[in-house]
Amino acid sequence: MEIADIVQKQKDFFATGITLSYSFRKQAIEKIERSLHNHESDIIEALRLDLGKSPFESYLSEIGMVYDELHYVKKHLRKWMKKEKVKTTLANFRGRSWRIASPFGNVLIMSPWNYPILLTLDPLIAAIASGNTVVLKPGSYSKNVSLILEKIFQEIFSLEYVAVILGGRQENQALLDQKFEYIFFTGSPSVGHLVQEKASVHLTPVTLELGGKSPTIVDETADIAISARRIVFGKLLNCGQTCVAPDYFLVQHSIKDRLVAAIIEEIRKQYGDDPLKNPAYGKIINEKHFERIFNLIDQKKVIFGGTANSSTNQICPTVLDNVTLEDAVMKEEIFGPIFPIITYDNDDELVEIINKNPTPLAFYIFTKRKSFANYLIEHVSFGGGCINDCIVHLASPYMPFGGVGNSGMGSYHGRWGFETFSHYKSIHQKFYHPDLNVRYQPGSDKKLSFLKKILK
Secondary structure (H helix, E strand, C coil): CCHHHHHHHHHHHHHCCHHHCHHHHHHHHHHHHHHHHHCHHHHHHHHHHHHCCCHHHHHHHHHHHHHHHHHHHHHHHHHHHCCEEECCCHHHCCEEEEEEEEECCEEEEECCCCCCCHHHHHHHHHHHHCCCEEEEECCCCCHHHHHHHHHHHHHHCCCCCEEECCCCHHHHHHHHCCCCCEEEEECCHHHHHHHHHHHHHCCCCEEEECCCCCEEEECCCCCHHHHHHHHHHHHHHHHHCCCCCCCEEEEEHHHHHHHHHHHHHHHHHHHCCCHHHCCCCCCCCCHHHHHHHHCCCCHHHEEECCCEECCCCEECCEEECCCCCCCHHHCCCCCCCEEEEEEECCCHHHHHHHCCCCCCCEEEEECCCHHHHHHHHHHCCCCEEEECCCCHHHHCCCCCECCCHHHEECCECCHHHHHHCEEEEEEEEECCCCCCHHHCCCCCHHHHHHHHHHHC
16 A cells, blocks of 8 residues: 555544544553563564664563553553643633643654664554554664564554554655654654654654764762773663763763773673673674774774674774764764773863764763762753763653754653643633623723733
């Protein structure tokens, strides 16, 4: 079936009103949950084939987080759908006011290849919970996972409700030429520009979940051992192919050598002396990205790693010392297992260095100085982040996740996902009596005096 026909069928299905009820939405979420359980082993195998993820990492960073989101949404959905009473102003006496969530209608979700389960199903759950019909376009590079997603949704939903479209640029182009009521895109800033441009033709609202060079600051008060352990976890999760991975490291000069030694020790502890032979260590998604990342490594600055296996698209965790802002590795988002170390001496240098790059999606600070962390949080623009950890802020349904500026717009997770895919209608109901004469023509000095008293 042609993409235009699928979109029209979904619009027609939404127009029937069947997706509006609580029971329909809840049952749909439960179907996703059951199917996820049924296909768990298939998903784990597909993630291994596409990204080299171990079963442990697949569950930790994708499947388990989707279950958490499903449970949270199921628990709170009825409450979110209820009308919310708000105060009525004196100027609107006598009446009552409320707002109520309403689905946009037919929405498009374009998900990436790096977390093809988590970053596909989380926004999908939010869109369904909000009462929309969904066209789902998974990333083309993670082919095995995309096939599993297509199989899952063909089994549990009709095409008129949730449709999975496979393919690459041609299909993306065809989808973006359609008129949707909302578009949710996760991917690179360069493609994000195109999505927003296409959406603007139809005045379609968008959420853009993008990326950028997310800085990590480690000052001389930080716990070196624990900081290194958490940094290595965050950087090497999914082999560095994470939009909120710590991208580069600003390390106070006095502790640089100790931190670098601790990072190297942690790499060995977590992945062994030769990570490329560790089955739990992932791979770069394809040859194109492998070549791009490997070419960012300046071998003269390598103090650990620097090797690769082109036959498996694997790059060893690589620590680069004495990095400058002019190095190739600092000119683009790395999206791979490279640790560029930049030293600083004074706190005053930090904001200036960070602001030389576009607004990052994430920001991490390792310090025991509360005032220092608060100062940086206040003076640096970023999407979200952590103090004394990295990445884990996105794992909570109690906080919105999203970018700002070059790293995106809009947010989701938990209640914020429901709100993203909903339009809130503001309603005021006026009682017939009393019908105050003050607002009607003709005006008078007496009416004006009264208006000034109640509208000041």
